[in-house]
Structures are given as structure tokens and as C-alpha cells.
Amino acid sequence: MKRVVLLLALCVTALLSVWLITESQKKSGVIEAIEARRSVRAYKDTPVEHEKLELLAKCGVLAPSAMNRQEWEVRIVENKAWIDGATATYLKAVEGTGKADxxxxxxxxxxxxxxAAVIFVGAPDGVFSGENVGCMAQNIMLAATELGLGTCFLGSVQMIFAEPAMAEHLTSLGFSDGYKLRYALAVGYPDEAPEAKPRDMSKIKFVE
Ligand SMILES: Cc1cc2nc3c(=O)[nH]c(=O)nc-3n(C[C@H](O)[C@H](O)[C@H](O)COP(=O)(O)O)c2cc1C
Known part of the structure; x- marks a missing residue:
């Protein structure tokens, strides 16, 4: 009888150990999203659901910011006519310059x-301004990944909207006085599945 109990105890311990190891190796949704995220530059025409865009913006605003000042403004464009209008204006303005090639x-x-949709983020100049809006961007991109959406961080909008011809489109985003356009995030249902770009893990060092 004693042997049976001992055997059972051993079996239970072994099963428990296997379960604990498996659980500890399981990845959370966030880690999975971090590993799955890619910059996507080809999208389906399928519009992004309004509620999903709202949720992404909320996830952005839940990001940390220095002293919780939340010095950012988010402008969401889901209107294809706006996107196509800005595109037409820019391409005409830079025609022959090679800027859009x-x-x-x-x-x-x-x-x-x-x-299919674009999330613009503006912020005033200031200490930690870049850090704040950077945290926001990553929140949005990871949340989008979890929702099956692709994103691409677009720093280039700073140059694009600096073209004088783009002034009207920039104004229509309605950023407050003192707020500058920092970046945009392309959002949509991916029409490509890019490979992960290489990362240099030797940048990480534990300090003794
Ligand atoms: C600050 C910043 C600016 C970027 N600007 C652009 C851009 O203007 N256009 C673009 O296609 N990708 C842009 N990217 C995306 C990067 O090219 C991309 O993140 C990088 O190549 C790594 O690829 P991955 O995002 O697929 O891992 C930008 C990324 C960051 C963080």
C-alpha cells in the first residue's frame, strides 16, 4: 500500500513539474504581439472598423507619459477621400523632385x-515629448497586432506635411496651438506578411 501511495505521489509531483514548466514558458498576448508585429506597407481595401480604431486610440492614451501630463493629441482619419486628397496634393506638389519615388x-x-486608416499624433516640443509619444505609438501598434491589424510607423509625415501645399490638410487635422505633427501610424488589414527584420541582441548586456 505504502509503495502505491509513494508511486502516486511521484506521479503527481512529475505531472505538477511538467505543468509548471509549461505554464512558465507560455507567452502572454503582449509578448506574442511583440514577436508578431511587423511594419506593414501593403493593405487590403477593407476598411478598419470604427470601434477598433477607437480602441487603438484608447490603448495609445493608456501609455505612460512623464508626470502623466499626456501632452499628445491623436487624430484618426478613416475617410478614404481625405487620404486620397492628401495623396493627390502631395504627389502633385513634389512631382519631378523624386521625393515620393x-x-x-x-x-x-x-x-x-x-x-486604409491613419492615426496622426501631435505633441508640443518639450522634455520627454519624444519619449511620451513613442510609448503611445508602441501601445497602439501592439494592440493593433492583437486585433489582426497591420501598422507602420510613419515618421515621414513630418516631411510630407511640411510641404507648403499640404498646409490645408495639416490644418484639417485640428491640432491645438503649439502641437506639432510627430508621426502617423498606418493602420489596416495586411496584404503582405513581411519576414522579421534582423535584430542585434549583442546590444543587450547585463552589468555585474
Ligand atoms: C521613428 C520611426 C520612423 C519611421 N518612419 C518610417 C517611414 O516614414 N516610412 C516607413 O515605411 N517606415 C518607417 N518606420 C518603420 C521602420 O522602417 C521599421 O520599424 C524598421 O525597418 C523595422 O522593421 P519592423 O517594424 O518590421 O520590425 C519608422 C520607424 C520608426 C521607429
């Missing part, structure tokens, strides 16, 4: 890396 792939749809 890098975007003009055979599957070109718009200057926002062909996205």
Missing part, C-alpha cells in the same frame, strides 16, 4: 504606405 511601388494606393 520610394513609395511609388506597383501596388501604390496612398502616401500613408497604402493604409
Amino acid at each position: 520610394y513609395m511609388l511601388t506597383p501596388t501604390f494606393k496612398n502616401i500613408f504606405r497604402n493604409a
Whole structure:
């Protein structure tokens, strides 16, 4: 009898150990999203659900910011006519300069890396301004990944909207006085599945 109890105890311990190891190796949704996220530059025409865009913006605002000042403004464009209008204005303004050449792939749809929706983020100049809006961007991109959406961080909008011809489009985003356009995030249902770009893990060092 004693032997049976001992055997059972051993079996239970072994099973428990296997379960504990498996559980500890399981990845959370966030880690899975971090590993799955890619910059996507080809999107389906399928519009992004309004509620999903709302949720993404909320996830952005839940990001940390220095002293919780939340010095950012988020402007969401889901209107295809706005996106196409801005694209037409920009392409006309820079025609012959080569400035837009890098975007003009055979599957070109718009200057926002062909996205169905665009989230613009503005912030005033200031200490930690870049850090704040950077945290916001990553929240949005990871949440989008979890929702099956692709994103692409677009720093290039700073240059695009600096073109004098783009002034009206920039104004229509309605950023408050003192707020500058920092970046945009292309958002949409991916029409490509890019490989992960290489990362240099030797940048990480534990300090003794
Ligand atoms: C600050 C910043 C600016 C970027 N600007 C652009 C851009 O203007 N256009 C673009 O296609 N990608 C842009 N990217 C995306 C990067 O090219 C991309 O993150 C990088 O190549 C790594 O690829 P991955 O995002 O797929 O891991 C930007 C990324 C960051 C963080």
C-alpha cells in the first residue's frame, strides 16, 4: 500500500513539474504581439472598423507619459477621400523632385504606405515629448497586432506635411496651438506578411 501511495505521489509531483514548466514558458498576448508585429506597407481595401480604431486610440492614451501630463493629441482619419486628397496634393506638389519615388511601388494606393486608416499624433516640443509619444505609438501598434491589424510607423509625415501645399490638410487635422505633427501610424488589414527584420541582441548586456 505504502509503495502505491509513494508511486502516486511521484506521479503527481512529475505531472505538477511538467505543468509548471509549461505554464512558465507560455507567452502572454503582449509578448506574442511583440514577436508578431511587423511594419506593414501593403493593405487590403477593407476598411478598419470604427470601434477598433477607437480602441487603438484608447490603448495609445493608456501609455505612460512623464508626470502623466499626456501632452499628445491623436487624430484618426478613416475617410478614404481625405487620404486620397492628401495623396493627390502631395504627389502633385513634389512631382519631378523624386521625393515620393520610394513609395511609388506597383501596388501604390496612398502616401500613408497604402493604409486604409491613419492615426496622426501631435505633441508640443518639450522634455520627454519624444519619449511620451513613442510609448503611445508602441501601445497602439501592439494592440493593433492583437486585433489582426497591420501598422507602420510613419515618421515621414513630418516631411510630407511640411510641404507648403499640404498646409490645408495639416490644418484639417485640428491640432491645438503649439502641437506639432510627430508621426502617423498606418493602420489596416495586411496584404503582405513581411519576414522579421534582423535584430542585434549583442546590444543587450547585463552589468555585474
Ligand atoms: C521613428 C520611426 C520612423 C519611421 N518612419 C518610417 C517611414 O516614414 N516610412 C516607413 O515605411 N517606415 C518607417 N518606420 C518603420 C521602420 O522602417 C521599421 O520599424 C524598421 O525597418 C523595422 O522593421 P519592423 O517594424 O518590421 O520590425 C519608422 C520607424 C520608426 C521607429
